[in-house]
Amino acid sequence: MVDLKSATFLKIAFCLFLITVMGIIPMSCNEENTGSKSIPSMSLADFPALDCSTSTQPLSVILASKVLGLPYQWWQDQAVTQVWYVSIDWGKTSLTESQRDLLKSKLNCSTTHGSYMNLLDGKVELIIASRDISRDEQKYADSKNVKLITRPIGKDGFIFIINKNNPVNSLSIKQIQDIYTGRIENWKDVGGNDATINPYVRNANSGSQEKMETMVMQGLTIIGKPGMETGTMAGPFYEIRKDVNGIAYTPFYYYNIMTRGQDYAKAIGIEGVLPNKKSINNGTYPYVSEIFAAIRADTKRDSYAYKLFEFLTQKEARSIVEESGYVPLTSTTNMKTS
Known part of the structure; x- marks a missing residue:
């Protein structure tokens, strides 16, 4: 027989156990959900038109694969340059031919200068480039009265x-x-x-x-x-x-x-x-540079292009930058308008 005092103690202990468990479980779920929400979710139709430098091509495609939930693969251009690139692993997706063509049209790689010019001309919505805007590109932007927002997202x-x-x-x-x-x-x-x-x-x-x-x-x-x-x-x-x-x-x-x-x-x-x-x-190596994300300053803040730009400039994107092979930044606060 358990006396009344012991029963009361067991009841209190059990209640405290339930409170502790119920307190722990939501915290774990919230942390997981926060992580999953850190990568913007968007449809193929909503995904913005990107452009990039040759050397940031892998990061650009890996970013698209993460956002759209598609597999990617590394492949080597063995016939010509022997250079390694990244592509969507089309054979492992359920995309139709028209959907593939749409995504391919949004994953441009026009070189560093070409990507900046396309962004300034409004042909693409977001670029990932191996450097900040150049002197000549800034002159062109000024002549068109277009301003860009650029921000470092990785080290090279x-x-x-x-x-x-x-x-x-x-x-x-x-x-x-x-x-x-x-x-x-x-x-x-x-x-x-x-x-x-x-x-x-x-x-x-x-x-x-x-x-x-x-x-x-x-x-x-x-x-x-x-x-x-x-x-x-x-x-x-x-x-x-x-x-x-x-x-x-x-x-x-x-x-x-x-x-x-x-x-x-x-x-x-x-x-x-x-x-x-x-x-x-x-920083012991003398020539450390940065790779940049850039977007037009007149881009609507509620657009998918701007949401993706914001994600790239937050700490949650560092794992994608690192997965591509770049050195991620420890801080991403140096945003500027040019």
């Missing part, structure tokens, strides 16, 4: 590559500048072989060229040699593959993720620091 490195058979492993900031201004013309002057340096450049307004001019050269004039300009992201790798005396530049992400597996080009250190995710994340 700006690196220099040479042929793997070149013995040089690191250059100083000044040596890089001297090579591209023509003051240093022979590899022996920087610890290499007695051979003429072939400095390759990118085309004007490309993401890489804009970074080279503003981040590395800082106002110094690049002395371009005939035949040294490459017009695509794959161009520097094509040249370095066959030119043991060449030097070129590219985003670290493109080198590390999109040309993974290549065995002919190596990234060199700057001031003795090699580019990798750790040195980019902690």
